Structure formats: C-alpha cells, structure tokens
Amino acid sequence: MNPPRSLPGPGEACTTDTRAVLPAVDRLLHAAELMALAGEVGIAHVKRATRDELAAQRARVGEGSPAADTATLIANITARVRVMVAPHLREVINLTGTVIHTNLGRALMSEEAVAAVAAAMRGYSTLEYDLARGERGERDALIEALLCDLTGAEAATVVNNNAAAVVISLAALAARRQVLISRGELIEIGGSFRMPDIMKTAGCKLVEVGTTNRTHAKDFTAALSAKSALIVKAHCSNYAVSGFTAAVDDTVLAGIAHAHGIAYMVDLGAGALIDLSQFGLPREPMPQEALAAGADIVTFSGDKLLGGPQAGIIVGSKAAIGRISTHPLKRALRCSKITLAALEATLRIYASAHRLPERLPTLALLARKADDIRAGCERLLPHLARFAGEAFAARIEPCASQIGSGSLPVERLPSFAIVLAPVSAKGAGRALAQFSHRLRSLEKPVIGRIHEQAVWLDLRCLRDDAELVAALGSSGATRVIGEQP
Numbered sequence: 001m002n003p004p005r006s007l008p009g010p011g012e013a014c015t016t017d018t019r020a021v022l023p024a025v026d027r028l029l030h031a032a033e034l035m036a037l038a039g040e041v042g043i044a045h046v047k048r049a050t051r052d053e054l055a056a057q058r059a060r061v062g063e064g065s066p067a068a069d070t071a072t073l074i075a076n077i078t079a080r081v082r083v084m085v086a087p088h089l090r091e092v093i094n095l096t097g098t099v100i101h102t103n104l105g106r107a108l109m110s111e112e113a114v115a116a117v118a119a120a121m122r123g124y125s126t127l128e129y130d131l132a133r134g135e136r137g138e139r140d141a142l143i144e145a146l147l148c149d150l151t152g153a154e155a156a157t158v159v160n161n162n163a164a165a166v167v168i169s170l171a172a173l174a175a176r177r178q179v180l181i182s183r184g185e186l187i188e189i190g191g192s193f194r195m196p197d198i199m200k201t202a203g204c205k206l207v208e209v210g211t212t213n214r215t216h217a218k219d220f221t222a223a224l225s226a227k228s229a230l231i232v233k234a235h236c237s238n239y240a241v242s243g244f245t246a247a248v249d250d251t252v253l254a255g256i257a258h259a260h261g262i263a264y265m266v267d268l269g270a271g272a273l274i275d276l277s278q279f280g281l282p283r284e285p286m287p288q289e290a291l292a293a294g295a296d297i298v299t300f301s302g303d304k305l306l307g308g309p310q311a312g313i314i315v316g317s318k319a320a321i322g323r324i325s326t327h328p329l330k331r332a333l334r335c336s337k338i339t340l341a342a343l344e345a346t347l348r349i350y351a352s353a354h355r356l357p358e359r360l361p362t363l364a365l366l367a368r369k370a371d372d373i374r375a376g377c378e379r380l381l382p383h384l385a386r387f388a389g390e391a392f393a394a395r396i397e398p399c400a401s402q403i404g405s406g407s408l409p410v411e412r413l414p415s416f417a418i419v420l421a422p423v424s425a426k427g428a429g430r431a432l433a434q435f436s437h438r439l440r441s442l443e444k445p446v447i448g449r450i451h452e453q454a455v456w457l458d459l460r461c462l463r464d465d466a467e468l469v470a471a472l473g474s475s476g477a478t479r480v481i482g483e484q485p
C-alpha cells in the first residue's frame with residue numbers, strides 16, 4: 001500500500017470547491033485510525049461509512065457550510081461504523097405502557113425458557129429422536145402431551161405463529177370448500193392478518209353469516225350447505241362489539257357444526273391457559289373452555305398471554321389434528337428447536353401451577369399493582385427531571401397500561417407514569433420530538449410515548465430501577481445517525 005499522503009489539518013480546508021476541500025475516499029481510507037478500524041470490523045463497513053460521510057459533507061459544503069477537517073471526518077466515520085456494526089436487534093426499555101408490545105418483541109420469557117433455549121442452541125438434542133426406542137421420533141411429541149394435559153385436548157401441534165396456525169387449519173380442514181364465519185368476526189389483526197385474505201390464502205370459500213353486530217344460531221343453520229366444511233369463530237382480539245349485539249356461543253356453534261357432520265374451529269388469538277382473574281386481571285377466554293364446549297380445533301399464540309416464544313399452538317380432536325399434522329404446509333411452517341425448547345419450558349411452568357407470576361415475567365408485569373408502579377415513579381422522578389433538564393417539568397400522573405397484542409382490547413390496567421412536559425409552549429412539539437429522540441438514542445434506548453403535549457413514561461414494564469438509571473447515565477453513547485427529528 002502507498003504511504004498516506006498528507007491530509008488537510010484542522011482549519012486548512014475552507015474553500016468552496018467540495019473536491020478541493022474534501023479528501024478522496026481512498027486517501028481517507030489510508031489514515032491510520034481507519035486502517036486499524038478496518039482491521040477490526042472489515043474494510044467494507046469502513047468504505048461504506050467513508051462514502052456516506054463524504055456525501056453528507058459534500059451536501060453541507062454545497063449549502064455553504066465550511067468543510068470539516070480530517071480529524072472530524074475520521075471521528076464521524078468511526079461513529080458511523082460503530083452504529084453499522086452494533087447489533088440491529090437491540091435491547092430497549094419499554095416504557096410505552098403496553099406489556100405485550102408486538103413492535104418491541106411481545107412476551108418476555110421465563111428464566112427456565114432462556115436456559116432451555118441456550119442448551120438447545122449449544123448442543124445436540126432429542127428434537128426428533130426417541131431415546132427409549134433409539135430411533136427417529138416426532139418433533140411435536142415434545143410438547144403434545146403437555147398441551148393435552150393443560151387443555152384437555154386429545155391432540156396438539158405447533159407451527160410458526162398463530163397466523164400460520166389459522167392458515168394450516170383452514171387449508172387442512174376446508175380447502176376448496178365453504179367456511180362459515182359471523183360478519184362481526186371478519187377481523188384484521190394488523191400486520192396484514194385479515195380473515196377474508198387468510199381464508200383465500202388457505203383456498204377456502206368464505207361465507208359471511210349474520211350481521212356486523214348480531215348473529216344468531218338460525219343464521220348459521222340457514223347458511224349451511226353440502227359445500228360447507230367448517231364453522232369458524234375468531235376472537236375479537238383488538239376491538240369490541242358492544243351495544244345491541246348478539247353472538248352465538250361455542251356450545252351452540254359446535255352443536256350446529258356436528259349435527260351437519262362438519263368441524264368447529266375457534267381462533268382465540270391470545271388464549272390464556274389460566275384464569276387471569278386470580279391475579280386481578282380481566283378474564284380472557286381459555287382454550288380448555290372452547291374445547292369443553294365442543295370445538296374440534298382451537299388456535300392461539302405462544303407469545304401473547306401465554307408468555308412464551310412466537311408460535312401458533314393448535315389443540316383439538318385427534319382426527320382434526322391428524323389432518324393438520326400431515327398437511328404439506330406443516331413442513332413449511334414447523335417450529336425450530338429454539339422455539340420448541342422455550343415453549344416446553346414455558347408449558348412446564350403452567351403444568352407445575354407453582355409460583356406462576358414469579359416465574360412468568362409477562363404475567364408479573366401484567367399483574368403489577370398501581371401502588372408499586374407509583375412508588376417506582378417517585379423514586380425515579382428526580383433522575384428523569386435531571387436528565388430532561390430545565391426546559392422540562394416532570395410530574396407523576398395516573399395512567400392506563402394496555403395488555404397489548406390485541407389481548408383484552410377494551411380493558412386497561414391502572415398504572416402510573418412520569419410525565420415530562422416542555423416548560424415553554426413555544427416550540428413544544430419540536431422539543432418533545434427531540435427529547436424522545438434523545439431517549440431513543442441512549443445506549444439502551446428508552447421508548448415512551450407522546451400524549452397531550454408531554455412525554456409519558458409508564459413504568460409498568462420497568463423491572464429494575466437501576467436499569468433505567470444506568471440507561472440515563474449513558475447519554476449519547478450511541479448515536480442514531482440520520483434520524484434527527
């Protein structure tokens with residue numbers, strides 16, 4: 001390599017021809033600091049960061065700003081490289097007040113699940129191996145017995161997520177045939193899960209029954225034909241139909257389906273395995289109840305109220321599960337050993353029925369009492385007031401947390417938030433945007449929400465004061481380049 005030519009020093013670069021004032025990419029790459037950085041992280045990152053930085057500088061010079069000196073360029077390039085090579089899936093502190101937050105990774109898992117996953121990742125395992133017989137085993141056998149014990153089902157299987165569970169169940173039980181569902185349940189869950197589209201994808205013909213607010217048993221009976229294969233109920237996860245309403249309950253729908261010789265399926269969405277009212281939470285429908293009422297198939301998510309990994313759990317009759325497990329889509333949608341390890345550990349906690357809120361962090365956060373959260377707000381208020389500075393006034397306010405992920409949509413959990421409001425009304429919008437950007441730019445980003453001209457930090461999901469204090473202390477350690485509001 002050529003020895004680096006001399007680079008412009010501080011204050012040397014001040015003409016307006018950008019080519020004259022900014023060094024070429026190759027010349028910069030020869031700087032000792034950047035060569036050392038390339039040795040550590042690879043030349044590709046350093047090249048890309050150098051090009052990006054020079055492009056940004058050319059734009060600045062074009063706008064009439066003075067060009068940066070070489071030391072500044074190298075510092076900026078190094079900062080860009082550090083952002084590039086930092087993991088993109090980063091741990092954040094969720095102060096949004098939504099416990100099962102889909103954008104922030106939904107359920108937090110138990111230590112048992114974490115340990116099971118680590119072991120499954122490090123070593124070989126009995127994923128599809130039957131130790132007793134010394135031959136190939138069934139992947140689902142790991143969790144099927146547990147799921148059957150917990151829900152009373154005859155059989156069970158798991159796929160990648162609940163959307164996949166619904167698709168494969170429809171495809172296996174009703175492809176090219178009619179599926180009856182109430183007009184009040186043609187749900188959209190967000191992220192492109194829309195019941196009519198899912199039916200189409202599975203190759204089923206959707207038959208809408210009843211009206212948006214009221215559907216009766218006789219509507220289903222009238223809609224049945226020789227082409228019908230399945231009656232479906234979808235749980236209203238993220239909305240509520242209230243007022244003058246009527247829906248047909250599971251026992252009646254299962255009876256209608258069975259009298260016609262077809263199956264009845266319930267998509268529960270969140271699906272709690274235990275009665276949550278024992279922890280002071282609103283009650284959510286349970287798979288065991290739908291099965292007891294006669295459902296042939298019940299589907300629910302692994303990472304919503306269950307507090308486990310992303311998975312779609314399918315429980316039901318031997319006949320229906322048999323058709324699903326042998327459907328060609330099953331191979332495409334099957335779960336990894338990582339998922340199965342986490343799910344088995346999570347289900348074992350339910351099976352033990354022992355100290356559940358202590359062992360299931362998601363449940364612990366949901367069950368936290370407002371007084372406990374308020375005490376945390378009082379302890380942390382001075383830290384946040386100091387972090388926000390004099391331009392913000394800090395106070396504590398009661399607020400309502402959400403369960404999230406469409407679980408129990410209308411129910412709110414009483415909670416408390418630290419509220420930071422700009423002292424001056426002038427430029428308040430910009431001040432709020434900048435302040436929440438500052439929180440997001442911390443080494444461990446803090447995510448709150450803006451509401452009524454203030455940043456609200458609901459402390460329900462903060463498990464440890466020290467975690468937030470440490471995060472606030474690391475101010476500016478990692479810049480989020482290119483995201484200035």
Ligand SMILES: *Cc1c(COP(=O)(O)O)cnc(C)c1O
Pocket residue numbers: 161162163164166189193234235236237238267268269270300301302311312405406
């Ligand atoms: C959440 C939900 C789904 C989708 O589940 P994923 O686990 O996100 O795939 C489907 N149906 C209902 C009723 C839901 O609430």
